[in-house]
Each structure stands twice: as C-alpha cells, then as structure tokens.
Amino acid sequence: MIAKLPEPPYYAVIFTSILTEDHKGYSEMAEKMEELAEEQPGYLGFESARSELGISISYWKDLDSIRIWKENSEHLIAQDLGKSKWYDSYSIRISKVERDYSFFSRNQNRF
C-alpha cells in the first residue's frame, strides 16, 4: 500500500538492498522489523517493493524518532545478522521530505 502521510516536512529512511542467494530467515526478520517500527513513537508509515533490487522506505516524524528507532532495533538486527549473511549490498539514506503530491482512485482520502 502507498503510505498515507501527514503534510511535509517529515523524514524518509530509504533502505535499498540486494540479497545474497542464501537469505533464509530474511522475510521473517523483515516482518518483525516492520512490526517493531509500527510501535515506535514518531512512526508514520512504511512502503516496500522487491524485484532484483529491494526498496523499503519507512517514514518518520523527525530525526529524533529515527534515532530512537535505530537504538531500539539495533539489538534485534545485530542478533539476526550474526546468524546469517543476507545482504550482497545495501544503502541507507536518511532524507527530509519537503513536498509531496498524491493521487488516489476509489475515493481514498489523504487520511
């Protein structure tokens, strides 16, 4: 689903990744991470897609929310990354959304 977000400014954490061939357990971890994110203060929404490349974007109220989320999730990630090597490569980009435009059919509203 396309995330329904408040008016900018807000923050986007863009996570782009290519998986290794052996990525057993990856989907479970990704799901767990998304659930954990939803519980965090300042969490606004989540979008993801995967072809050869995977792109996951989480949206946050401010940089403080991202910092707290990072602290709270690091233990979980480290624990799981210790067990496997899912990523061939990845990039994390912290960005401030300054403007947005949306089109929703089927009478969907902004909120």
Added chain:
Amino acid sequence: MIAKLPEPPYYAVIFTSILTEDHKGYSEMAEKMEELAEEQPGYLGFESARSELGISISYWKDLDSIRIWKENSEHLIAQDLGKSKWYDSYSIRISKVERDYSFFSRNQNRF
C-alpha cells in the same frame, strides 16, 4: 542496481505507485522516462523495484535539476497519460538526502 552517489546532500524523488490492471504500454514509457532522466543535467542515479507496489527513486544534484527535469518530461508524460490510465494511485515525494551509509560486497567501491 543500487545507485552509487556522491556524498550528501543530494535530492531524491520518491515515486510510489499501484498500477491498474490494464497498464499496456507502461513499461515502455517507464524505460523512456529513465533514459530521458539520464540525459538531464544534475541527474545522479536511479533505483526501482515492483511487487504489488512499485517504487522508483531518481536522485538529483539539487532542486533546480528536478525542476528542469519536470519541465522537460511533462510533455512526454502528458502525451502518454492522455492515451491510457496506468495508475490506480501514486505518490511523489521530493526529499533531501542528508546522510547515507552503504555496504557493497565484491570489492565494489563508492566511486
């Protein structure tokens, strides 16, 4: 491929979309748009993935590059959109990347 970009700050145009069932001609247009973007001044890179949701991110040097790209591409988009209705819904988010971190295996370098 994960885009290899210069040091932040730079800009990201996040385009998230859900296609309608009838999206004939869409891939051709998307490819044409990517080729056109690559020729624009200030273009830095492109990433995309599609599952149910499609996410395409183009990266730019500054807001001026995005403005010029928008002006140059509007004619092309309008022309094609007039012929079909590809999108069930979409969002465009203009954001400023403030920080990034990358991991590349296989001795890939930042540049």
